[in-house]
Amino acid sequence: MSLQNDLPELVKAGVISEDTAADIASYYQGKQASPTNKLFVVFGILGAILVGLGIILIIAHNWDELSRGLKTVFAFLPLVIGQALCAFAFLKKRGNVAWRESSSVFLFFAVGASIALVSQIYNIPGDLGSYLLTWMLLTLPLIYVVQSPMTSLLCLVGITYYACETSYWGFPTSNSYPYWAMLAAMVPFYYQLFRKNPLSNFVRFHNWLVPLSLVTVLGTLSATLDEFMFIAYISLFGFLYLLGTGAWMPQENTKNGYTILGSLGTIILLLFLSFNEFWEHLFKKELQLTEIFASQEFVLIVLLTLAASVLLYRTIQQKGIRNLSLFSIAFLVFIPIFFIGTVSTIAVVLVNVLVFLLGVFTIREGSRKNHLGLLNYGLLIITALIICRFFDTDLSFVARGLLFVGVGAGFFFANYWMIQKRKEK
Numbered sequence: 001m002s003l004q005n006d007l008p009e010l011v012k013a014g015v016i017s018e019d020t021a022a023d024i025a026s027y028y029q030g031k032q033a034s035p036t037n038k039l040f041v042v043f044g045i046l047g048a049i050l051v052g053l054g055i056i057l058i059i060a061h062n063w064d065e066l067s068r069g070l071k072t073v074f075a076f077l078p079l080v081i082g083q084a085l086c087a088f089a090f091l092k093k094r095g096n097v098a099w100r101e102s103s104s105v106f107l108f109f110a111v112g113a114s115i116a117l118v119s120q121i122y123n124i125p126g127d128l129g130s131y132l133l134t135w136m137l138l139t140l141p142l143i144y145v146v147q148s149p150m151t152s153l154l155c156l157v158g159i160t161y162y163a164c165e166t167s168y169w170g171f172p173t174s175n176s177y178p179y180w181a182m183l184a185a186m187v188p189f190y191y192q193l194f195r196k197n198p199l200s201n202f203v204r205f206h207n208w209l210v211p212l213s214l215v216t217v218l219g220t221l222s223a224t225l226d227e228f229m230f231i232a233y234i235s236l237f238g239f240l241y242l243l244g245t246g247a248w249m250p251q252e253n254t255k256n257g258y259t260i261l262g263s264l265g266t267i268i269l270l271l272f273l274s275f276n277e278f279w280e281h282l283f284k285k286e287l288q289l290t291e292i293f294a295s296q297e298f299v300l301i302v303l304l305t306l307a308a309s310v311l312l313y314r315t316i317q318q319k320g321i322r323n324l325s326l327f328s329i330a331f332l333v334f335i336p337i338f339f340i341g342t343v344s345t346i347a348v349v350l351v352n353v354l355v356f357l358l359g360v361f362t363i364r365e366g367s368r369k370n371h372l373g374l375l376n377y378g379l380l381i382i383t384a385l386i387i388c389r390f391f392d393t394d395l396s397f398v399a400r401g402l403l404f405v406g407v408g409a410g411f412f413f414a415n416y417w418m419i420q421k422r423k424e425k
Helices: 003-012 018-031 035-061 068-091 097-121 128-146 149-168 177-196 201-221 226-245 257-272 276-284 289-293 296-319 326-340 347-368 372-391 397-424
Strands: none
Touching: 068 097, 068 128, 097 128, 097 149, 128 149, 128 177, 149 177, 149 201, 177 201, 201 226, 201 257, 201 296, 226 257, 226 276, 226 296, 226 326, 257 326, 257 347, 257 372, 276 347, 296 326, 326 347, 347 372, 347 397, 372 397
């Protein structure tokens, strides 16, 4: 008896619903998908992109010789073709991933091309930010209509570029608030995709692009107190790390974007703050409590810290406090250090101690788990800290050289000890 034959019988008997049967069938189809089918999906998506670009190039080559009416027809032609392909995939090839993804990707780019061509034909004014916003708003429903993860990834890239265009390169005339609304609109699809098959390649790509997008765009919310964005970022990195290492994340997918970006982001940010210049600037700056509490950055800090703290509480409930990594609580340790830095430059010493402890605890965790990657990551953290101190200390070149020799020897003996330990087991 096969699962495919049993599902209709279970639905008829009322044991499961039709939606549940469809989800079960889709899940096992994804698990049993052969490399050939996956390759066919990839080539289908690439083919759709190339065909779309080819059509645009052919039309562009003869563009000046066409009348306005003919130009308008060609402007809407890719859009009509894309809609027809999506309708065919939805009605006739609903279970075919290659058809669904390639047709939706073609329509995604067709929408962008049509908007650009119509604007050029009729001289409609606008900038790149408004163009990207219109494009993303029109293609966002396509994610749910066609159920296309690839379109979701493209929209994620598009809204991230829109936020950068409007708030980084267009600052201070524009803001990126629509980005957050569009990202929130995409979250249910991402959650549905994760629940259906958390180990699929599309989910893995989302697990990288979503946190990368958040890290990239968070800085656009800075308004008056730029220095306080460091607390917001450290809380965001703590939230991402806890999200990636939580019990809800499959063990086979522990090396996800949330964990890696959360860990690396914490280390890079703390290494940047391990220099004196920032803390001297913060110490000299006159800050009023009313100004801090009324700022947009303070609201952002409260929201991100609360979100990270809730995840930390749930992680402690699920794993126990003894199994926590220091990266999980680094954001809580950093917040008092930052406020100490507003009254004393001793904060720079505390940051260096925190980075050193993160390196030591990572080495300890790598040794306990017999994990060479974690062991070397901890050694790299300490090496990076030593390199940073190489540039702002008055040690002699002999002392610096001996320090690097000691670190190199530490790398060698730690790895040698770990390999010998593995051989004994």
